[in-house]
Amino acid sequence: MRISDRRFALYLMAPAALFLAVFVAYPLFRLVADSLFKISPTAGGPRDFVGLDNYVRAFASEAFMGAGWRTLAYTFVVVALEFALGLGMALLFTALGRKSEVWRTVFLYPLMIAPIVAGLLWKFLMIDNFGLIGTLLHQAGILQNPNQIGWLSDPGIVLFSVAVPDIWLTTSFMCLVLFAGLQNIPGDLIEAARLDGAKAPTLLFSIILPLLRPVIAVALVVRGIDAARAFDTILIQTNGGPQSASETMSLLIYRTMIRFGDPGLASAMGTIYLLAMLGVAFFAVATIWRPGKDN
Amino acid sequence: MSSRTTISRITAIGGLSTAVLLAATACGAGGPAATSGSAASTVNVLVEAGGHAELTGVAEQCKKDTGVNVNFVELPYEGMFNRLSSEFSSGNVSFDVAALDSVWLPSFKDAVQPIDELFTDEVKKDIFPALVKEANVDGHFIGMPAWTNAEIILYRKDLFDDAKNKADFKAKYGYDLAAPTTWKQYQDISEFFTKDGMYGTDVKGGVETEWLAHVLQAGSPMVLDENNNVVIDNAAHKDALDFYTSLVKSAPPGAAQVDWAAAQNLFNQGKTAMTRFWAHAYRQIPKDSPVAGKVGAAPMIGGSAGVAGVPGPWYLSVPKATKNSDAAKKFVKCAYDHNDLGIESSLGLASRISAFEKYQDKAGYESFKPLIETLKGQATATRPATAKWQQIVDTALVPMLQKAVAGGDSATLLAAAKKQIQDLLK
Numbered sequence: 001m002r003i004s005d006r007r008f009a010l011y012l013m014a015p016a017a018l019f020l021a022v023f024v025a026y027p028l029f030r031l032v033a034d035s036l037f038k039i040s041p042t043a044g045g046p047r048d049f050v051g052l053d054n055y056v057r058a059f060a061s062e063a064f065m066g067a068g069w070r071t072l073a074y075t076f077v078v079v080a081l082e083f084a085l086g087l088g089m090a091l092l093f094t095a096l097g098r099k100s101e102v103w104r105t106v107f108l109y110p111l112m113i114a115p116i117v118a119g120l121l122w123k124f125l126m127i128d129n130f131g132l133i134g135t136l137l138h139q140a141g142i143l144q145n146p147n148q149i150g151w152l153s154d155p156g157i158v159l160f161s162v163a164v165p166d167i168w169l170t171t172s173f174m175c176l177v178l179f180a181g182l183q184n185i186p187g188d189l190i191e192a193a194r195l196d197g198a199k200a201p202t203l204l205f206s207i208i209l210p211l212l213r214p215v216i217a218v219a220l221v222v223r224g225i226d227a228a229r230a231f232d233t234i235l236i237q238t239n240g241g242p243q244s245a246s247e248t249m250s251l252l253i254y255r256t257m258i259r260f261g262d263p264g265l266a267s268a269m270g271t272i273y274l275l276a277m278l279g280v281a282f283f284a285v286a287t288i289w290r291p292g293k294d295n
Numbered sequence: 296m297s298s299r300t301t302i303s304r305i306t307a308i309g310g311l312s313t314a315v316l317l318a319a320t321a322c323g324a325g326g327p328a329a330t331s332g333s334a335a336s337t338v339n340v341l342v343e344a345g346g347h348a349e350l351t352g353v354a355e356q357c358k359k360d361t362g363v364n365v366n367f368v369e370l371p372y373e374g375m376f377n378r379l380s381s382e383f384s385s386g387n388v389s390f391d392v393a394a395l396d397s398v399w400l401p402s403f404k405d406a407v408q409p410i411d412e413l414f415t416d417e418v419k420k421d422i423f424p425a426l427v428k429e430a431n432v433d434g435h436f437i438g439m440p441a442w443t444n445a446e447i448i449l450y451r452k453d454l455f456d457d458a459k460n461k462a463d464f465k466a467k468y469g470y471d472l473a474a475p476t477t478w479k480q481y482q483d484i485s486e487f488f489t490k491d492g493m494y495g496t497d498v499k500g501g502v503e504t505e506w507l508a509h510v511l512q513a514g515s516p517m518v519l520d521e522n523n524n525v526v527i528d529n530a531a532h533k534d535a536l537d538f539y540t541s542l543v544k545s546a547p548p549g550a551a552q553v554d555w556a557a558a559q560n561l562f563n564q565g566k567t568a569m570t571r572f573w574a575h576a577y578r579q580i581p582k583d584s585p586v587a588g589k590v591g592a593a594p595m596i597g598g599s600a601g602v603a604g605v606p607g608p609w610y611l612s613v614p615k616a617t618k619n620s621d622a623a624k625k626f627v628k629c630a631y632d633h634n635d636l637g638i639e640s641s642l643g644l645a646s647r648i649s650a651f652e653k654y655q656d657k658a659g660y661e662s663f664k665p666l667i668e669t670l671k672g673q674a675t676a677t678r679p680a681t682a683k684w685q686q687i688v689d690t691a692l693v694p695m696l697q698k699a700v701a702g703g704d705s706a707t708l709l710a711a712a713k714k715q716i717q718d719l720l721k
Contacts, residue, residue, distance in 0.1 A: 042383050042406045063690065128549025129561065153500075153549035155697075239373075241501065242551035242697040244690075258377045260686040261402060263384065 031274075034267035041261030054268035064269060066244065067252040068276075070159060071228055074248055078163050078227040079220060085167075086174030086219075091204075093175070094182045104179070111172045115165070119236035122165040126151035126237075152238050155245035162246045165233045170226070174219055181215030182208070217289030221281050228277065249273050337364040338622050341379070341390040343372045345575070345642040346609060349442050350394070352636035357629040363622050372396075376685070379403065388616045391623040394441055397608045398688075400432055401680045407612040408620065409435035413628055421647045423670045426608050429677040438610025439627050440646035442637055445604035445675070446508060446595055447665040448481075449562065449577060450474055450569040453589040454488065463487075474593035478538060481569070481596060485545035488568035495545035496569045497561050500700040501554035503692040504605045504678075505571055509535035511605065511674045512598025518687065518716065519679040525716045528709045536696075536705040543700050550700040562586070571595070573607060574669075577662035578643045594665035595672070603674035608646060683719055691715045 003011075035055070038048045058064045089107060093100040110118070125133050134146035143149065151161040185208060193207050209216070231250040234240065240247035240255070247255075253273065257266035285291070342350060347369045354365035368390055370378055376399060382388045383406040395403065414436045419427050426440045454460055455472055464472035468483050475481040485495025499505055507517045515531030526532070543550055547561055555573070562570040565585040570576075577592050595604045611630055613623040635650035637643070638660075645651055648667070655663040669675065678684060695712040699705055 040405075041380060042403070045405060128552060129547050129557075129566065130564075147548035150549045150551070153552035155551070155701075238552065241693070243694040255689065258380050259689065261380060261384075261682070 028274075031267050032271055034263055035271045037264050039263040041263065050264070054264045055272065057265055058268050058272060063244065063247070063252060067247050067249045070245075070247065071230075071249040074159055074163055074230060075224055075227045077160060078166050078230075079224050081163075081167050082171045082174045082223060083216075083220065085171045087178050089171070089175040090178040090182055091208075093179055107175060108172045110169045111176075113169060115169060115232040116236055118165040118169050119233035122168070122233075123152065123237045126161055126164075128153050153242055155243045158238060158242065158246045162234045162237050165237070166227065166230060169233075170223065174223060177215060177219040177222075178212065181212045185211050214289050214291070217284060220288065221284045224284070225277055225281065228280075336362055336622055337366055338391040338619055338626050339366050339368055339389060340611075340626070341368045341370065341375070341393040343375050343394065344369055346394040346441070348640040349637040349642045349644065350630065352640060353630045353633050354626075356633045356636060357626055361625050361629060363625050363629070365626060383614070383616075386616055388614045391613065391617040391619040392626055393612055393614065394609045395438055395612050397429055397606070397610060398678055398684055400429065400438055400610060400612075401682045401684065403612070404432045404437055404682075406614055406616070407437050408615050409437055410439060410613065410624060410627060411436050413439055413624070413631065418631065421649050423606065423646075423648060425606055425670070425675055425677050426646065429606075429608070429680070430610060432680060438612040439631055440608045441611045441630055441634075442642065442644035443606050443608035443646045443670065444573045444575055444644055445606050445666055445669040446505060446571050447574045447577075447604075447662060447669055448474065448569060448593040448595065449572050449662075450591050450593065451565075451586060451589055452591040453586075454568050455591070460487075474591060475569075475596060476593075478596055478598065482538075482541060482545075484569060485542055489545040493565075494547045494561075494567050496542055496571070497553055497558040497567050498539065498542050498546040498550040498700055499553045499555070499558050500551040500697045501557070501693060503688050503696060504607070506535055506539050506692075506696060507678070508571075508595065508603055508605050509538055509598065511603035511676055512596070512600055514598070514600035514674065517605070517676065517679060518692070519681065523679075523681065523720065525713050525720070527716060528706075528713045532709055533705050536699055536709065539696075540699050540702075540705065551697040574662045574666040575642050575644050578659065579641065592662040592665050595669040597672070597674075600674040602669060602672035603676070604669040604672060606670055606675060606677055608677075681720070686719055687716050691719070 036049060036051060038046075038050045038053070040046050093104055096103070125131055128134075128147055128150055131146070131151065133151065134143065134149065137143040138146040138148075149157070152158055189207065189211075190203065193203055198207070228248075229250050230248050231254070234246055234248060234251060238246045240251045249269070253266050253269045256262050256269060340350065340354075347367050350365075350367070354367070357363050357365065375396070379393060379395070379399065380402070382390075383403060393407075395407075414427075414430070422430075422440055423443065426443060430436050430438050430440060455474065461472045464484075464487055467487065470480075472484065472487075475484055481496070488495040510517050510532050513531035513534050515526060515529055518525065518527050518532075520526050547553070547566060553561075558567075558570055559572060559576055559579075561567045562572065562576075563580055563584045563586060574592070577590065580587050580590060595602055597603065611627045613620060613627065617623055631647070634645045634647045635653055638645050638650060638654050643660075651663050651667050654660045655667065681687070691712045695708050699708055
């Protein structure tokens with residue numbers, strides 16, 4: 001029996017397609033479907049169709065809008081700092097050439113630490129009354145007393161404090177991706193630019209960054225989406241507090257679903273969040289990456 | 296048969312078996328482990344860490360008495376509610392008995408079985424009245440109190456007995472330094488000990504129960520009255536909040552994020568001279584702590600309505616979804632019968648009045664008399680029975696307290712919280 005190439009390809013794809021259908025498409029469908037119902041948190045309880053009511057409730061809720069803005073701010077801070085630090089390190093490693101091998105491995109170390117562990121570690125560094133950072137800054141004469149800054153208890157700065165472990169953990173990822181991209185920039189192009197008298201800033205902004213654009217786009221989109229889902233490090237450090245000042249969208253959805261027993265509203269929030277993420281990803285790909293446009 | 300056909304067949308078979316395998320593992324994951332008929336005499340009991348210690352002795356006794364084996368599934372407190380909630384919502388539970396914190400009873404009332412037959416008149420007489428009332432949700436008893444707790448005052452005996460402290464205190468405040476019996480004294484003593492890197496007391500902005508105890512002492516029901524009207528903006532709530540925040544100046548910084556764990560740590564590390572804390576902490580002071588052996592216990596202080604605390608009982612409940620109800624109920628009864636066995640565990644609590652009274656005069660159990668007195672207090676009451684309670688606490692009460700300890704205006708904050716709670720209850 002002979003089969004066509006087309007059918008052979010279908011057979012090869014079938015397991016993956018089935019997997020995606022069961023574990024991605026079906027849950028997604030359920031998510032959207034659940035968002036249209038008011039659901040009892042106990043199995044077997046009532047399930048009433050309420051149309052778009054959950055969406056209206058989500059947008060009318062201060063907690064949801066607050067969490068949306070906080071997630072945006074958190075993502076922006078985390079990704080911007082990681083990008084700046086990561087690019088700096090990647091350029092440094094490229095400039096060092098082979099001598100950077102050991103340092104590259106050392107720099108990757110935080111990437112291998114579990115987020116929960118990193119969250120706990122930083123919690124004990126920043127916690128009030130016992131935190132090491134406050135004590136060290138006090139001993140160095142920068143702070144008047146070790147508790148002058150309430151890293152995790154001052155609602156004005158807590159969002160930045162909980163971002164620190166995330167930045168510490170994943171700057172190396174950004175660096176790794178950008179470093180790989182830098183390896184693909186032809187050396188003769190840089191050399192030609194140098195011969196034409198280009199200085200370092202011109203080299204960076206007019207040659208290296210434009211050539212790195214697709215890599216930057218991938219790095220920003222992947223890390224951006226990842227950062228917007230921030231959950232574990234924040235949960236362990238502050239559980240969203242104080243005054244919900246570090247409650248991001250994932251934490252809010254989790255609490256709405258599990259703690260407050262409102263699966264319908266949580267599904268609506270999840271759906272809105274998913275659509276927003278898709279929108280951001282499309283926008284980033286279309287504006288930064290622009291696949292095919294430059295040719 | 297050509298090699299291409301063979302390849303295509305192998306691919307197809309491979310694909311199919313992968314799919315079957317995936318489907319099979321998906322069904323199997325997370326399902327109940329030992330609730331099948333073959334293990335009917337084994338019950339899985341879901342508990343938090345303290346509860347595990349508390350029930351271990353009971354489990355051994357039950358095995359001797361009734362032949363029921365107990366398998367404990369232990370979770371940290373933070374994970375318990377979430378685990379229970381997700382298992383109840385899936386309709387598929389991995390446990391036959393769960394130890395439930397009292398605040399969760401109204402949320403899970405539809406998922407657990409009535410156990411009215413266990414609540415005989417004799418049983419009701421031996422359990423603190425507030426607990427008998429709380430265990431009854433919508434006309435049925437749905438949980439048997441396994442152990443209960445209340446906040447009492449823990450203080451540093453060594454500092455209170457120090458001659459120089461006594462003299463200095465008397466000179467400054469005009470009366471003798473002793474365990475406080477009025478809130479004015481508590482304020483004075485807190486202020487007195489706040490010096491040289493030490494603080495008089497703690498202020499917990501991350502939890503609501505302590506403030507609610509002050510509300511009860513001031514003579515008002517907590518947050519909701521008996522008709523579910525929101526009364527959080529009445530004078531009692533405001534007075535309680537003003538008193539609560541008045542202690543901030545005598546407490547370690549970062550009050551907004553201080554919760555039970557942080558407060559216990561501060562006291563055990565010798566940073567605070569007094570704490571209002573759950574009675575079990577008295578017996579849990581580590582031997583290597585700088586305060587070990589130097590701590591005294593006193594009853595919770597009364598306000599205009601008398602002594603009041605918010606009891607923190609845990610109830611043993613049997614989920615409707617278990618296939619092992621009979622053995623589960625046997626264990627619950629057995630846990631009541633041998634309730635005093637929990638007292639010698641590391642948590643060291645019980646729920647029966649007779650069990651506490653048996654130990655109250657023994658050395659090492661000095662916290663029991665204050666605990667019994669607090670639990671029997673006239674104004675002692677359990678938290679409002681509403682399924683929305685957890686949400687009210689997380690989204691209204693705790694953020695409100697955190698703003699208050701940071702210096703917010705109490706009347707404005709309470710009015711805002713009232714509106715928020717009314718919206719939640721709609």
